[in-house]
Amino acid sequence: KQPVLELQNVSVGYDSPAGMxxxxxxxxxxxxxxxIVGLIGESGSGKSTLGNAIMRLLKNNAVLTSGTIKVLGKDIYSxxxxxxxxxxxxxxSMVFQSAMNALNPVLTVEEQILDVFLSHDKNMSKTEAKMKAKELMDIVSIDPRYLRSYPHELSGGMRQRVVIAIAIALDPKLVIMDEPTTALDVVVxxxxxxxxxxxxxxxxxxxxFISHDFSLVSEIASQVAxxxxxxxxxxxxxxxLIPSERHHPYTQGLLRAIPHLTAEDVTIEGIPGNPPNLVDLPSGCAYHPRCPFAFDLCKKERPQIRKVDGRDMECHLYETVQGGV
Ligand code: ATP
Ligand code: SF4
Ligand code: MG
Incomplete structure (x- = not known):
């Protein structure tokens, strides 16, 4: 069966004064x-860049330096x-990071939704578009009377629902959601x-589904990158995604960094050290400066992807010793 999204050896670089x-x-x-596939990683790991690359909405100073991105079999860059x-x-379509704060403040919810329909279907009448807008509000559980509201008149949760409604308005096959619930309180x-x-x-x-929240991603997604x-x-x-399974050392670190809630206290064990400089990546495995298991080879050679217990992993531990971490 044809995948909806197919990424093949995709690399994206930003031109910057310090280098690529x-x-x-x-x-x-x-x-x-x-x-639903989750995409997780620390801030700056490249999640949004990848999302934007798939949409072919990269910033001006960014380039797809290698690879192909296919959606429904179509090479997006051709x-x-x-x-x-x-x-x-x-x-x-994509729900952009912080999109709920990027809704147009001078247009009503209805005007913004109609715009999506009418700009894509020149033959659609305004009456039909209005009907579809109502249906959409139904799908995301917002009272249609809010169609006449301006974004600032809505709560954060409602604005986010509007953003999701806009993303699914034309019923796309692929939806990229970049931190769609971050910045909202837990109940919302x-x-x-x-x-x-x-x-x-x-x-x-x-x-x-892009997020930096492991518990969220493991709940909603069947697979996680x-x-x-x-x-x-x-x-x-x-x-x-439980610490007892054999995972990449970075995954292990992230899993331990999930807050452990007990009756008395909340403890968060972070991963020591900082993410690397992406202009000047560490040699070999980029995680080696922070990895508690790093050994000689890790500095010299980048690990290849390898199947371990059915998962894809890039780590020398799983190539050289039986068992691994
Ligand atoms: P976050 O969790 O904070 O949203 P992210 O995983 O989405 O982070 P990206 O926004 O994709 O990360 O950024 C990846 C890297 O690219 C970061 O190091 C960032 O500083 C860099 N970067 C992003 N945009 C630009 C730009 N326009 N020019 C140069 N570098 C950029
Ligand atoms: Fe750690 Fe080496 Fe594995 Fe990288 S390759 S994660 S440094 S053990
Ligand atoms: Mg991001």
Missing amino acids: VQAVNDVTLKIYENT LNKNELRKFRWSQM QRSILDKIKEIQRVKKYAIL IMYAGRFIEVTDSKS
């Missing part, structure tokens, strides 16, 4: 319909302007997450 920022570094992934305009939003976060799951079940979307310094250092099914 290697934000995404040789990542490969497939997402099929009716599947489409001409017109083809891309038709394809984007109707077949693939929960209701949005439930809403996303519900919509996904009905529409059978392929979703790339863990990104470090632009690379997928591990791709695993989410069920096995």
Whole structure:
């Protein structure tokens, strides 16, 4: 079966005064319909850059330096302007990071939703578009009377629902969601997450769900890609995201960094050290300066992807010793 999204050795760099920022570094992934894949990693690991690259909405100083990105079998970077305009939003869409604060403040919710319909279908009447806007509000559980409201008149949770409504307006096959619930309080976060799951079940979307929250991602996604310094250092099914399973040392660190809630206290064990400089990546395995298991080879050679217990991992431990961490 054809994947909805297919990334093959994708790298993206930003031109900067200090040199090329290697934000995404040789990542490969497939997402099929009716599947949610989580993308997780620390701040600056390249998550949003990858999302923007898939949408072909990279910043001006960014370039796809290698690889191919296919959505529904179409190479996104070989489409001409017109083809891309038709394809984007109707077949693939994205909820941008902090998008709920980027809604146009001088347009009502309805005007912003109508704009999506009317700009993509020149033959659609305004009456039909208005009807569809109402349906959309229904899907994301907002009272249609808020269609006449301006963004500032809505709560954060409602604005985020509007942003999601806009992303699914044309019923795309692929939806990228970049931190769709961050910045919302826990209760609202929960209701949005439930809403996303519900919509996904009905529409059978392929979703790339970007987050830095492990518990969130393992709950919503069936598969999770863990990104470090632009690379997928591990791709695993989410069920096995527990510290007792054999994981990449960075994944182990992240799993331990999840807050442990007990009756008396909350403890968070972070990963010591900082993410590397993406202009001047550490030699070999980029994680070696922070890795408690690092050994000679780690500084010299970049580990290759290898299957370990059914997951993809980039770590020398799993190549040289039986068992690993
Ligand atoms: P966060 O969790 O904070 O959203 P992220 O994983 O989405 O982080 P990106 O925003 O993709 O990370 O950034 C990846 C790297 O690219 C970072 O080191 C960032 O500083 C760098 N970067 C992002 N945008 C630009 C730009 N326009 N020019 C140069 N470097 C950039
Ligand atoms: Fe650690 Fe080496 Fe594995 Fe990198 S390759 S994660 S440094 S053990
Ligand atoms: Mg981001």
